[in-house]
Amino acid sequence: MLDLARFQSEFADAIIGSSMSGALASQPGFAVYRNTPLKAAIDALTANYPTIDTLLGNKAFSAVASIYALQFRPVSPVLNDYGAEFADFLASSPLADDLPYLADVARIDRLWTEVFVAADAPALMLDAAAVSSLADRIVLHPASRHLWLDSPAATIWLAHQQSPFEAIEPAWTGEAVHVTRPEGTIAVEKVSAADIVLLDALAGGATLPDAAAAMLTAFPDADLPATFTRLLNRGALMLADAFKENR
Amino acid sequence: MAPTAGIGLKPEHLDAALRSSVDGLWFEVHPENYMVAGGRRAAILTAISEARPLSLHGVGLSLASAADPDPTHLRRLRALVDRHAPFLVSEHLAWSRIADTCFPDLLPFPRTGQALQRIADNIDQVQQGLGRAILVENPSLYVAIDGHAWDEADFLSELVRRTGCGLLIDVNNVHVSASNLGYDPFDYLDALPCGAIGEVHLAGHSDDPVHGAALLIDSHDAPIAEPVWALYSHLIARTGPVPTLIERDDNIPAFAELMVERDRAASVLAAVRETVNA
Numbered sequence: 001m002l003d004l005a006r007f008q009s010e011f012a013d014a015i016i017g018s019s020m021s022g023a024l025a026s027q028p029g030f031a032v033y034r035n036t037p038l039k040a041a042i043d044a045l046t047a048n049y050p051t052i053d054t055l056l057g058n059k060a061f062s063a064v065a066s067i068y069a070l071q072f073r074p075v076s077p078v079l080n081d082y083g084a085e086f087a088d089f090l091a092s093s094p095l096a097d098d099l100p101y102l103a104d105v106a107r108i109d110r111l112w113t114e115v116f117v118a119a120d121a122p123a124l125m126l127d128a129a130a131v132s133s134l135a136d137r138i139v140l141h142p143a144s145r146h147l148w149l150d151s152p153a154a155t156i157w158l159a160h161q162q163s164p165f166e167a168i169e170p171a172w173t174g175e176a177v178h179v180t181r182p183e184g185t186i187a188v189e190k191v192s193a194a195d196i197v198l199l200d201a202l203a204g205g206a207t208l209p210d211a212a213a214a215m216l217t218a219f220p221d222a223d224l225p226a227t228f229t230r231l232l233n234r235g236a237l238m239l240a241d242a243f244k245e246n247r
Numbered sequence: 248m249a250p251t252a253g254i255g256l257k258p259e260h261l262d263a264a265l266r267s268s269v270d271g272l273w274f275e276v277h278p279e280n281y282m283v284a285g286g287r288r289a290a291i292l293t294a295i296s297e298a299r300p301l302s303l304h305g306v307g308l309s310l311a312s313a314a315d316p317d318p319t320h321l322r323r324l325r326a327l328v329d330r331h332a333p334f335l336v337s338e339h340l341a342w343s344r345i346a347d348t349c350f351p352d353l354l355p356f357p358r359t360g361q362a363l364q365r366i367a368d369n370i371d372q373v374q375q376g377l378g379r380a381i382l383v384e385n386p387s388l389y390v391a392i393d394g395h396a397w398d399e400a401d402f403l404s405e406l407v408r409r410t411g412c413g414l415l416i417d418v419n420n421v422h423v424s425a426s427n428l429g430y431d432p433f434d435y436l437d438a439l440p441c442g443a444i445g446e447v448h449l450a451g452h453s454d455d456p457v458h459g460a461a462l463l464i465d466s467h468d469a470p471i472a473e474p475v476w477a478l479y480s481h482l483i484a485r486t487g488p489v490p491t492l493i494e495r496d497d498n499i500p501a502f503a504e505l506m507v508e509r510d511r512a513a514s515v516l517a518a519v520r521e522t523v524n525a
Contacts, residue, residue, distance in 0.1 A: 002357040002394035004365055005313035011354060012345045028458050029389030029427060033354060040351035074349040077307025077320060078282045120285035143286065184287060 041069035044079035104153030118143035123235030143181035180234035194222035252513040263502035275302035302335035309344040337382035382415040387465035400438035413445035450494040468497035
């Protein structure tokens with residue numbers, strides 16, 4: 001009798017390409033089983049990394065995506081999550097020689113997706129001035145992601161969200177990006193290195209007063225009230241007990 | 248009104264879908280696209296399930312694997328079932344996972360006695376995990392596999408008998424598989440246990456770009472073909488009215504265009520309902 005586990009294993013090998021022979025893989029229809037998972041993976045990468053698709057053009061993107069998809073098969077049927085290693089893959093690909101910002105742009109696309117699917121929770125809505133009594137209970141909202149990038153990828157990412165986009169020549173300098181979901185709409189913006197110190201501290205579990213102190217120690221001239229107001233406007237903060245895990 | 252003919256929901260059609268006042272209209276989604284913690288996707292599913300009957304049509308449980316259904320995936324599906332109370336939950340008679348590798352596809356297997364027992368066990372686990380019965384869908388097939396001990400229709404009947412599951416019959420898949428493997432699709436439909444059929448799917452297919460009509464692809468990128476409508480009428484004449492879904496996943500037209508196909512299915516259902524009541 002044909003054993004199911006062995007059949008699956010041989011069929012998977014034939015899809016992946018290590019065993020082309022046999023009565024199954026030689027049938028014309030077998031190509032469908034090779035092409036369909038690959039197309040689904042490429043489609044998922046196209047959806048999850050739209051700015052890389054824009055930067056490379058769809059033909060070149062699909063070529064790169066197919067190399068990735070053959071090397072990193074999905075590990076879950078939930079393809080929203082697919083492509084976790086794509087930025088690192090781009091960083092080590094030959095494309096990085098000509099487009100050294102590409103991997104960082106992909107990292108911003110990834111943050112966008114993480115924020116898009118992040119949990120709902122009521123954002124902190126208070127006036128900045130009224131918050132001192134609650135300060136120790138304030139934490140980052142689940143739909144807040146930030147990252148320091150060693151390239152001007154935030155400027156490049158932002159410039160490629162509209163079509164047609166204007167040619168830009170950003171100065172080669174590191175940038176910080178903050179992705180939030182105020183009122184359900186995703187906001188991507190460049191923020192200061194000082195902001196990243198504050199956000200890193202909050203993400204690491206520091207209280208807001210301690211995070212603010214860390215920011216002002218590193219950047220004594222930083223405008224803390226302006227940063228705090230921006231975080232409130234972006235829905236980036238909440239009270240620690242406002243979030244109920246409902247996954 | 249009870250669900251009659253429905254449409255596979257595309258996020259871009261959400262507003263038109265919510266505005267429609269058509270009687271009996273319902274919607275289906277792939278739960279894998281809505282396994283999110285929150286945000287717009289979660290809000291879409293809440294809005295639709297509050298407005299209309301909802302069906303969850305899974306592609307990720309890999310029922311025809313020689314391994315247990317992934318417990319994490321099953322838990323995530325259960326969370327959606329609990330939150331949105333779908334009137335139907337379905338999966339495919341296919342596999343898509345081996346160890347930690349997923350193939351986003353619906354892969355075939357030899358219909359042996361061993362496979363039957365394993366798949367029945369997997370369906371049992373899913374039904375226990377979800378706390379409800381599911382429907383199991385017939386696949387589109389592209390290659391001839393040596394070693395089948397069961398016809399597909401008999402295999403499905405036996406799964407129904409052993410697990411209490413129902414069937415989702417995708418009439419386009421019947422057409423595609425019968426054409427690709429060379430059997431009579433009407434005989435296939437006539438061999439199904441019609442009392443177990445809880446849902447019907449209709450979709451478009453296309454010719455393979457290399458092999459033409461000798462190899463039909465279940466592409467969901469075109470209107471439903473006339474031979475598929477003929478099979479549908481034949482099946483519904485046997486089963487009586489069964490909730491029927493129009494599936495379209497590529498080359499997606501305007502909502503109104505899908506509603507034309509949906510209304511045609513609804514009129515087939517209405518005609519057979521009158522016959523039953525006469």
